[in-house]
Amino acid sequence: xxxxxxxxxxxxxxxxxxxxxxxxxxxxxxxxxxxxxxxxxxxxxxxxxxxxxxxxxxxxxxxxxxxxxxxxxxxxxxxxxxxxxxxxxxxxxxxxxxxxxxxxxxxxxxxxxxxxxxxxxxxxxxxxxxxxxxxxxxxxxxxxxxxxxxxxxxxxxxxxxxxxxxxxxxxxxxxxxxxxxxxxxxxxxxxxxxxxxxxxxxxxxxxxxxxxxxxxxxxxxxxxxxxxxxxxxxxxxxxxxxxxxxxxxxxxxxxxxxxxxxxxxxxxxxxxxxxxxxxxxxxxxxxxxxxxxxxxxxxxxxxx
Numbered sequence: 098x099x100x101x102x103x104x105x106x107x108x109x110x111x112x113x114x115x116x117x118x119x120x121x122x123x124x125x126x127x128x129x130x131x132x133x134x135x136x137x138x139x140x141x142x143x144x145x146x147x148x149x150x151x152x153x154x155x156x157x158x159x160x161x162x163x164x165x166x167x168x169x170x171x172x173x174x175x176x177x178x179x180x181x182x183x184x185x186x187x188x189x190x191x192x193x194x195x196x197x198x199x200x201x202x203x204x205x206x207x208x209x210x211x212x213x214x215x216x217x218x219x220x221x222x223x224x225x226x227x228x229x230x231x232x233x234x235x236x237x238x239x240x241x242x243x244x245x246x247x248x249x250x251x252x253x254x255x256x257x258x259x260x261x262x263x264x265x266x267x268x269x270x271x272x273x274x275x276x277x278x279x280x281x282x283x284x285x286x287x288x289x290x291x292x293x294x295x296x297x298x299x300x301x302x303x304x305x306x307x308x309x310x311x312x313x314x315x316x317x318x319x320x321x322x323x324x325x326x327x328x329x330x331x332x333x334x335x336x337x338x339x340x341x342x343x344x345x346x347x348x349x350x351x352x353x354x355x356x357x358x359x360x361x362x363x364x365x366x367x368x369x370x371x372x373x374x375x376x377x378x379x380x381x382x383x384x385x386x387x388x389x390x391x392x393x394x395x396x397x398x399x400x401x
Contacts, residue, residue, distance in 0.1 A: 168256075175253040182246040189239040196235050200228040213240070279385050279393065284311055287384070290393060299391045306384040313377040320373040324366040331359040344371065 190211060197205050202219045206212055216236060223229040279287065284307075291303055321342055328336050333350040337343055347367055354360040 172253070172257050175249070175256050179246075179249040179253045182242070182249040186239070186242045186246045189235070189242040193232070193235045193239045196228075196232055200225060200232060202232075279388055280381075284314060287388075291388070303384070303387050303391060303393070306380070306387055310377070310380040310384045313373070313380040317370070317373045317377045320366070320370040324363070324370045327363055327366050331356065331363065333363075342370075 193216075194205070194211075197203075197216065197219070200223065202216075202223075205216050205219065207215065213236075216232075220229055220232045220236065223232070279290075282290065287310075288307055291300060291307060324347070325336065325342070328334075328347065328350070331354065333347075333354075336347050336350060338346065344367065347363075351360050351363045351367065354363070
């Protein structure tokens with residue numbers, strides 16, 4: 098739980114509200130599919146609110162993308178201070194959470210974020226004087242760290258906005274060219290990607306290849322089910338590695354069977370399974386090759 102509380106480095110607000118809201122550092126230009134390579138910004142209009150949605154790493158990249166100048170040096174110094182203050186918040190938060198749990202306080206979150214009001218109430222209700230004193234001190238340190246982090250954040254964003262960084266290429270409505278690693282996508286994701294394209298003969302051809310791939314994938318599932326059912330029937334239990342069918346283990350188990358009828362049956366089923374896998378892989382390769390040739394792996398996305 099403590100680890101999850103450390104995801105809000107770019108979105109800290111004053112301690113009077115729920116501090117350290119989880120997930121506030123999400124990239125303003127993220128893509129919900131697996132991608133390879135770098136995203137290349139082609140056009141942009143970035144607002145100050147968009148700057149605040151960037152992670153510390155993205156902010157540093159943005160600052161470093163500018164020509165060297167006194168302004169850039171100042172911005173980097175302020176960013177370093179901002180990062181240091183966020184690290185201090187993480188440390189103070191970890192110490193506070195550890196102590197809360199030590200003294201039996203487990204209800205200190207709201208929607209996954211540290212709830213300072215709950216913590217204050219819990220501390221004031223503690224009958225353990227030692228615990229009360231220790232938690233009060235840690236809570237004050239955490240509150241001070243959050244306040245310092247908020248001040249550092251404000252100073253940094255004011256500086257980068259004054260320097261015109263809010264008009265730089267990095268965010269809102271930015272057109273981004275990304276290369277999609279098609280082989281990492283599921284059948285459903287591939288189908289969704291194909292259907293997002295305008296109707297054409299190429300799309301029809303690719304949909305046909307997708308249908309073949311799905312059929313071959315289903316055949317693998319059927320063959321695997323038949324094989325594993327038979328393995329269980331003949332008392333073979335160790336046929337997986339990391340939850341996946343291990344054909345080497347299956348072969349070894351079959352060769353160790355004294356029941357020749359069982360061995361023959363399992364050998365036939367293993368052969369059918371291997372053929373199904375080969376056919377599935379061939380169909381997938383044909384689909385991916387056609388999609389890449391048609392440019393489906395080159396996508397232009399708009400940042401939120």
